[in-house]
Amino acid sequence: MSERERDDHSGTETTGHEWDGIKELDTPLPRWWLWTWYGSIAVAIVYWILMPAWPGITGYTRGLLGQSDRTDLSGELARLETVRGQGLVKLKVASLAEIEKDPQLQAYALQVGQSVFGDNCATCHGSGGGGARGYPNLRDDIWLWGGSLEEIQHTIRVGVRSGNAHARGENQMPAFGRDQMLTAAQIGDLAEYVMALSGRNADAAAVGRARQTFADQCAACHGPAGAGDRGKGAPNLTDGEWLYGAGREAITAQLFNGRNGVMPAWETRFSPETVKALAVYVHANAAGDSGAPVATTAKNVILLSGAAQAR
Amino acid sequence: MTVVIDKLSKKPGGEPESAAAHARKRGDAGGGLYKPRTPIYPKLVHGHWRRIKWALLIATLAIYYVTPWIRWERPGALPDQAVLVDFFGRRFYFFGIQLWPQEVYFITGLLVMGALSLFLVTSLFGRLWCGYACPQTVWTDLYIYVERAFEGDRNARMRLDAAPWSFDKLWRKGGKHAVWLGLAFGTGGAWIFYFRDAPTLLREFWTGQAPITSYISCFLLTATTYVFAGHMREQVCTYMCPWPRIQGAMLDEHSLQVTYRHDRGEPRGAHKKGAGWDGRGDCIDCNACVVACPMGIDIRDGAQLECINCGLCIDACDEIMDRVGRPRGLIAYDTDDAVAARAAKRTPRYPMVRPRTLYYAGALALVSAIMLWGLANRETLDLHVLRDRNPMFIRLHDGAIRNAYTLKIANRGFEPVPVEVRFEGVPGARVSTPGGADGTPVTAVLPPNEVSAIRVFVTVPPGSLGAASQPAGFEVRAAAAAAGARTTFLSDVESAR
Numbered sequence: 001m002s003e004r005e006r007d008d009h010s011g012t013e014t015t016g017h018e019w020d021g022i023k024e025l026d027t028p029l030p031r032w033w034l035w036t037w038y039g040s041i042a043v044a045i046v047y048w049i050l051m052p053a054w055p056g057i058t059g060y061t062r063g064l065l066g067q068s069d070r071t072d073l074s075g076e077l078a079r080l081e082t083v084r085g086q087g088l089v090k091l092k093v094a095s096l097a098e099i100e101k102d103p104q105l106q107a108y109a110l111q112v113g114q115s116v117f118g119d120n121c122a123t124c125h126g127s128g129g130g131g132a133r134g135y136p137n138l139r140d141d142i143w144l145w146g147g148s149l150e151e152i153q154h155t156i157r158v159g160v161r162s163g164n165a166h167a168r169g170e171n172q173m174p175a176f177g178r179d180q181m182l183t184a185a186q187i188g189d190l191a192e193y194v195m196a197l198s199g200r201n202a203d204a205a206a207v208g209r210a211r212q213t214f215a216d217q218c219a220a221c222h223g224p225a226g227a228g229d230r231g232k233g234a235p236n237l238t239d240g241e242w243l244y245g246a247g248r249e250a251i252t253a254q255l256f257n258g259r260n261g262v263m264p265a266w267e268t269r270f271s272p273e274t275v276k277a278l279a280v281y282v283h284a285n286a287a288g289d290s291g292a293p294v295a296t297t298a299k300n301v302i303l304l305s306g307a308a309q310a311r
Numbered sequence: 312m313t314v315v316i317d318k319l320s321k322k323p324g325g326e327p328e329s330a331a332a333h334a335r336k337r338g339d340a341g342g343g344l345y346k347p348r349t350p351i352y353p354k355l356v357h358g359h360w361r362r363i364k365w366a367l368l369i370a371t372l373a374i375y376y377v378t379p380w381i382r383w384e385r386p387g388a389l390p391d392q393a394v395l396v397d398f399f400g401r402r403f404y405f406f407g408i409q410l411w412p413q414e415v416y417f418i419t420g421l422l423v424m425g426a427l428s429l430f431l432v433t434s435l436f437g438r439l440w441c442g443y444a445c446p447q448t449v450w451t452d453l454y455i456y457v458e459r460a461f462e463g464d465r466n467a468r469m470r471l472d473a474a475p476w477s478f479d480k481l482w483r484k485g486g487k488h489a490v491w492l493g494l495a496f497g498t499g500g501a502w503i504f505y506f507r508d509a510p511t512l513l514r515e516f517w518t519g520q521a522p523i524t525s526y527i528s529c530f531l532l533t534a535t536t537y538v539f540a541g542h543m544r545e546q547v548c549t550y551m552c553p554w555p556r557i558q559g560a561m562l563d564e565h566s567l568q569v570t571y572r573h574d575r576g577e578p579r580g581a582h583k584k585g586a587g588w589d590g591r592g593d594c595i596d597c598n599a600c601v602v603a604c605p606m607g608i609d610i611r612d613g614a615q616l617e618c619i620n621c622g623l624c625i626d627a628c629d630e631i632m633d634r635v636g637r638p639r640g641l642i643a644y645d646t647d648d649a650v651a652a653r654a655a656k657r658t659p660r661y662p663m664v665r666p667r668t669l670y671y672a673g674a675l676a677l678v679s680a681i682m683l684w685g686l687a688n689r690e691t692l693d694l695h696v697l698r699d700r701n702p703m704f705i706r707l708h709d710g711a712i713r714n715a716y717t718l719k720i721a722n723r724g725f726e727p728v729p730v731e732v733r734f735e736g737v738p739g740a741r742v743s744t745p746g747g748a749d750g751t752p753v754t755a756v757l758p759p760n761e762v763s764a765i766r767v768f769v770t771v772p773p774g775s776l777g778a779a780s781q782p783a784g785f786e787v788r789a790a791a792a793a794a795g796a797r798t799t800f801l802s803d804v805e806s807a808r
Contacts, residue, residue: 028346029345029346030345030346030348030546030550031346031347031348032348032546032550033345033550034345100746106745106746110745126701126702127701128699128700128701128702128715129702130701130702131702137702137705139702139713139715140706140707140708140713141707141708142707142708239708240706240708241706241708280746283746284745284746284766285715285745285766287705287707287713287749287768287770288749290707290708290709
């Protein structure tokens with residue numbers, strides 16, 4: 001090995017590298033650093049022996065301690081089950097009204113409900129329960145199947161058109177257009193009639209033509225005045241809430257295609273306590289129930305009565 | 312008392328050399344990739360600064376060990392430990408002060424104050440922290456004391472290290488390491504008391520019921536204390552600590568630091584008893600300052616990175632000066648400027664008020680004032696409003712608009728506080744809570760020392776909204792305190808019209 005150059009000022013050897021006249025000193029590392037490094041290697045080897053470390057073709061080295069994240073997770077989940085179990089017992093014995101009255105139990109039910117809602121209901125109803133087109137808003141005071149604690153609990157249990165023996169929604173909205181029950185002209189007229197029902201501008205002549213069609217085809221479920229029927233889950237057509245869209249086009253599309261919402265029956269998947277907690281959560285976050293739709297005077301009395309047509 | 316003449320580190324016929332110089336030479340002489348540590352055998356000195364160091368050693372260790380055992384009455388089930396970092400309960404207790412994690416800025420402020428104090432002290436008096444108060448210095452001092460008790464002073468220790476293994480060497484070395492480990496364990500053991508109720512933890516620790524983190528922390532602190540104070544010593548300061556490298560920015564020619572007054576000492580040389588002092592310096596080259604240095608440097612080489620400003624060489628030199636009948640203070644706390652002034656036959660000046668010290672003092676005063684103001688005006692109630700974003704608003708059957716909010720109310724007091732929640736900013740708005748009827752006043756009793764979450768629905772009847780986004784606010788009122796927070800009430804343009 002050739003003699004290495006020494007820096008004049010410090011007396012330290014240089015690496016022989018030079019940039020623009022600046023040479024790199026080859027200052028030796030302190031030995032404690034070396035020991036620390038050896039120590040780290042020793043710790044790594046001990047770790048390999050004790051803990052799962054090296055991947056192989058069909059598996060991996062398990063390590064002497066038998067540590068496994070998967071086993072840890074199962075243990076944690078089992079522990080969670082027991083923790084939840086204590087609270088759920090209270091939910092089981094209390095009635096829905098009692099749960100809502102007891103602040104502590106209500107808070108617990110709301111926690112459980114929120115978690116279950118987020119995992120199962122939010123997909124359709126939105127994480128805040130605000131609903132979406134085709135999926136009812138659970139935060140307002142308008143309910144297709146009733147907004148009391150018991151009614152909400154029942155809907156959650158049996159679902160809507162879910163195939164459950166007691167499922168809600170044995171009545172279906174027909175697809176008047178797709179199934180050729182009504183002509184396109186009749187459907188267009190009917191859409192004008194529905195627009196008039198909710199108090200919006202509509203073609204008076206079309207409304208007049210559709211009056212008989214509405215009475216024949218729609219009134220059985222939506223009521224003669226279009227106020228809906230909770231027993232059948234028929235929405236109120238005179239208010240501002242539209243499950244499948246508010247505009248003329250959306251109403252025409254719904255008359256043509258007759259979409260019917262489906263909700264699973266959750267009683268097969270959730271324990272009764274979970275359903276209770278969920279019902280309390282949904283009820284607590286809703287704005288109450290404005291009540292079953294009643295046949296109030298339609299807002300477009302003149303249009304609907306035909307007075308405008310006669311004029 | 313023998314005169315401190317270091318024969319062992321002196322090569323025959325050669326100049327005496329410091330341990331650091333020795334290490335440099337060994338490393339440079341083809342020592343390879345790794346530089347071995349050259350052992351330092353600091354000799355015991357007696358004197359003014361050594362006494363101060365002993366006193367500070369006892370005082371700082373006492374503070375460290377006693378603090379977690381001080382009790383401080385707090386209401387309810389709150390811990391009665393005066394200083395406690397309660398990770399589990401997410402609180403920091405310091406006598407009458409209780410801080411929440413959200414108020415971590417007080418800790419930040421304390422650290423800033425600590426840094427600024429360090430800057431100020433360093434610019435005035437040099438590295439006093441390093442020399443007297445730094446845990447590394449204090450514990451190393453303590454460890455050297457133990458070492459000295461078992462193995463004797465410098466010369467005895469060097470002889471023992473050079474001697475072959477014998478029973479005498481074995482028990483001295485073994486005893487030293489045993490006491491070191493005991494001290495290290497005491498250090499680690501005291502540390503964990505700051506994080507959990509001390510009497511309870513003491514019992515738990517010995518019955519195997521303490522949390523695993525306590526055992527791990529105790530083990531780590533034991534290991535680092537033993538390694539740092541027993542084996543690493545000056546290497547921690549020289550290689551690992553950033554402060555010696557930063558201090559250069561705080562020091563200037565007016566900063567006091569341990570200084571060899573070369574104007575008085577040079578030319579140095581051995582002095583025969585009875586010989587005159589004319590034409591020579593006061594330094595008799597006895598090496599007393601070098602062998603006393605725990606950092607292994609020769610202070611006569613000037614200010615150095617390694618120097619921790621502990622002043623032990625001052626005591627060592629003063630002792631020699633007394634003996635040879637020259638005035639004390641050949642090595643002293645002095646400034647570069649003063650030494651230069653004396654060399655030039657001017658009167659040395661020691662200006663304490665300099666732009667640098669003024670900046671540091673000013674910044675320190677400002678941060679302290681802000682901290683005091685913050686502590687004095689700390690609210691017991693704190694309100695944060697989270698408005699629901701999904702859905703942003705809900706239209707009810709009659710056209711009324713409802714917004715939902717989650718109120719996070721912190722009650723920093725120690726008593727339950729009954730409060731009423733008010734909403735303002737939108738006329739006709741009615742408030743309610745989950746499951747409650749609209750328009751009933753929203754009240755709650757906030758549990759002490761906790762953050763409570765309250766869901767509040769605000770319903771506004773149709774026609775009373777002026778804009779799609781309307782500024783609004785919540786106010787939480789208690790008998791003695793109140794807290795407010797701004798928010799908005801959202802609707803769509805159609806309803807707002």
